[in-house]
Amino acid sequence: MSTALRTGRRQVVTARALGGAGLVAYNWWVWVIAFTSLVTSPNELFSDLETAGQPHAALLGHLDVAAGLLILLALFLLGRPASAASRLVWLLLLGFAAACLVGGLFPYVCSEGTSAACRTAEWHFQLPFRHYLHVVAGVTEFVLITLAVLVAWRRRAELPTLIARTARVVGAVLLVAYPLLALAYVTDRLGALVEPAFFLCWTAMIVTQLLTPRVRSA
DSSP, X not given: OOHHHHHHHHHHHHHHHXXXXXXXXXXXXXXXXXXXXXXXXXXXXXXXXXXXXXXXXXXXXHHHHHHHHHHHHHHXXXXXXXXXXXXXXXXXXXXXXXXXXXXXXXXXXXXXXXXXXXXXXXXXXXXXXXXXXXXXXXXXXXXXXXXXXXXXXHTGGGSOHHHHHHHHHHHHHHHHXXXXXXXXXXXXXXXHHHHHHHHHHXXXXXXXXXXXXXXXXX
């Protein structure tokens, strides 16, 4: 086996290990549900748990930072894909990981999912700037990775089979999940039951990047 081939394989293994660790950190909500009593209401948003003063808030924020950083490193190590469609999906996922990192660095100042006073102050722009950085980062995460799903769905004939099939399934899930999420936000109810569907969809999109062999562009 040539030195270049061995180096390439080690790089892929390293990227997958980093990406896997990042996804474990990103899905801290599983640990929260299974092993803690931090979620006290189905109406909470998981971001509310990172609000300053909440139990383990700093830890959860650090996990988001680690997730974003590790996924960024993993995607960079895998390298830029050769085809235009694959490259666009890869770039959108890089943006998603960066937004995840920023969201972890700037947690909510108050819990908008459970506090009417917090929601009112938020809508009237009465909260510190870092609160809105978290809001923007969260919206950016959703927008960028949703665009990645849309690109992969519409241009699936140009993509590796695993990515195309995953995008088709994730896209179908999102057609149901987004209206439910909108309803949860409008009514301030059941956010903790709806959000995990998105976390699983985003995880699936990253996993396909980690597992799909690619021919890198020059």
